[in-house]
Amino acid sequence: DTGVSQNPRHKITKRGQNVTFRCDPISEHNRLYWYRQTLGQGPEFLTYFQNEAQLEKSRLLSDRFSAERPKGSFSTLEIQRTEQGDSAMYLCASSSEPRLAGGQDIQYFGAGTRLSVL
């Protein structure tokens, strides 16, 4: 499978614990995105990487959240001191920088990691 891969698929944790999720993008994609999705809502942007550089962070990304993409390939999203409000689906997407201005910038999504904080 050459699509976006996310691990684990499900994570159950107790409040106050730290969790880390991994995303492996499509290999030739240099852009990587993290989103959060709660039931009945659309994905909410969290952060964006171009290669290894984290270029944007949403105000939704509190100090307890940190994301890395050390070699410009896979990325990790860590949540420290989890709270019940962190329970959600965490989606990763990747895309290629358009070759021309105005070109397609289609994000391909993984299946997500569902986090449940008890």
Next chain:
Amino acid sequence: GESVGLHLPTLSVQEGDNSIINCAYSNSASDYFIWYKQESGKGPQFIIDIRSNMDKRQGQRVTVLLNKTVKHLSLQIAATQPGDSAVYFCAENRPAITNTGNQFYFGTGTSLTVIP
């Protein structure tokens, strides 16, 4: 069948009928739009995109219409099939002002159910 944005987040159609899913976007400066389909337990899947310099784009069984005057986007699915049952999201890309211009904003979504 046709949905009307946030007020009717569910749409049921008979197999073989055409479906129209609507989306109102918020930023008049948004210049790129994508429709995604999300099935239960899966991530969103790209369906079709359109830039703001176009008002219509067609794909296989799908057509996207863009009305910039009223900031409205619609997805038309021809001859709807049971496999089309999913939640459909429109996403808008807002141009860079204080950011790199790569943030996409997703709507709430419309749940489409196809009745065999």
